[in-house]
Amino acid sequence: MSLENKTIYFTRGVPPVEAFPTQQLQECAATVLEEHSDTVLQYHPSIGYLPLREWLAQRHAAQPQEVMVGNGSLELQGFLAELLTSPGDVVFVEKPSYDRAITAFSKKGLEVVSVPLEGDGYRVDALEALVKEHHPKFFYIIPDFQNPSGITTSQAKREGLIKLAQQYDFWILEDNPYRDLRYWGEEIPSIYSVQQALTQDEGKGKVFFFSSFSKLLSPGMRVGYLIGPQDMLKKVAKIAEDAYITPNMLSQGIVSDYCRRGWLEPGIDRLRNLYRPKLETLIDALETHMPQARWTKPEGGFYLSLYLPPEVDLEHFRDQAHEKGVVLSDGNGFFADNDGDSFLRLPFCALSSEEIREAVKRLGLIMQAANRE
């Protein structure tokens, strides 16, 4: 089928099949079953596989006891939320934020309040006012190449958030699965590593760091992790044990072997080279075909977000796009207050550069027509 007639899905944040290091994973699976079958095929404490926890601890300058590995970071966030909150408590997310996290918190009976984002992260005045009003139990934040907006929180705002969390006694849940996928620009330290440098008095220990191998290796292997204070992790591990006894040990063994062979960093380089041209193409196509729209300029990750001009009706726009063979997600799920009327998330990693250019061209034609109406 020619590209012109193809339906293009700007919908899910999934890696393309060519991102998976299948042969390497085969080797790792063979090795771990050869050498560690007695551990990876057996029941195991819910805190996770020690060799992987040790490797992650070293990578994040933490202690192995401060690292827990589970079946994906979303589920670990659910367990931690269970520990930190009771139904009726207020928690904060960014506006917009990851739809599945919003759902998970809402299902626990939490009141999810959203903190408006601007180009370099949360709006300082808004956050301070909301904190004083609501006294949240935690702020769930995706500081690097945020899902869905693509925005990265500035260093100053990371430092400010740690101070505010200390002052008003709330936890920071830093979800950072895209951090390693920076395509250009300068790296900013994670919130977790910023707080590591602080003294106890300045707010040390108020941050949990989540990440995952879903975007770096494989989502189907379901390996995510949590770094935080040891005493709290023991309690999270008990909640996990009550839910599933043991996490998937075979996957953890394979991922551990992959990391210990030194394959993760070259693998990340390969992904950066795979995804960078896609994002460059997306930005170039938007500049060419949709100069009227406002969009974020992410420096990495999986998503760019687009704000339609106020005169364009989003539902109508999505319907027209669908007719022209471009499928777009409903953006409302990313807004805890359902206020996503002009917002479109464009996940670009699973599409080819040609598909990205063609899809944006079609969207541009629709917008031009809308402007003429």
Add this chain to the structure above:
Amino acid sequence: MSLENKTIYFTRGVPPVEAFPTQQLQECAATVLEEHSDTVLQYHPSIGYLPLREWLAQRHAAQPQEVMVGNGSLELQGFLAELLTSPGDVVFVEKPSYDRAITAFSKKGLEVVSVPLEGDGYRVDALEALVKEHHPKFFYIIPDFQNPSGITTSQAKREGLIKLAQQYDFWILEDNPYRDLRYWGEEIPSIYSVQQALTQDEGKGKVFFFSSFSKLLSPGMRVGYLIGPQDMLKKVAKIAEDAYITPNMLSQGIVSDYCRRGWLEPGIDRLRNLYRPKLETLIDALETHMPQARWTKPEGGFYLSLYLPPEVDLEHFRDQAHEKGVVLSDGNGFFADNDGDSFLRLPFCALSSEEIREAVKRLGLIMQAANRE
């Protein structure tokens, strides 16, 4: 170390390392990564891997749409309980029952009422009276080689339960992970398959069947499954998706390949031959060394249970056993009402026959001394 000085753990229901078909799993891992990496390394609908669901459907005379596969059956039970109940509802378990299931239901705010067991399953009079009193949302039952008692529910009681569930409108949650591990005696159809033979009027559709590959293949791979009405499974799958997006697909792919090669049935035969002599030894040792005690005579599974004579204090007995190098579990966790004062679960599969005989010999000496006191 000689056996006489060795500490023997009669504690956890885990398979011994020699139970794992490691080489076969290596082959399956290589194959599934070779042929299906685009599926098993990717995100996937939470209902599970279709080839495995199809294979399981055939094995249980169900439809693939009636089969959901997740990360172990305990977690699936949690999801189903979330669907079927609200906090404050009453649910039934056997007395005793699986401690982790009792915990999972209690943590959801359910009132867990226990139905006394006798040699061939639940006590009919007690169940009927409790049903009339409490109108439970479901009865969680382990009909084959029950954990922890080792008891098997008779065919008549399986049929009676289905009728009662129909009459009083409650669900049956049949947890049946040990069913294939029958060492002697005649197989009784699962509750699920008994109800399949019924007409709609007689109670069809009130049973969910759970099982797992933890005891047949590997606990560390975390593959469990649920069979039940399609419309209900869709809702359970939504709850699972909200919790973990996608179950572990690599494990499901490996298990599917293992089953489709025809390796499961010979594997089960091998396990029966591995475990049968252990149970024979345990029963023989009990007859020799502990004639005063009452115990169940399981025909399969992982557990035999022992009821101490009323004059023997369980806590004191466990302390003395520990001193003599036999570690025994606290039995109270298996009793929703904490009424496990004379109960001991003896999981025999992870021990050698020599260890089993030695451990029972030591327990017998303690009991004889207790009787002389």
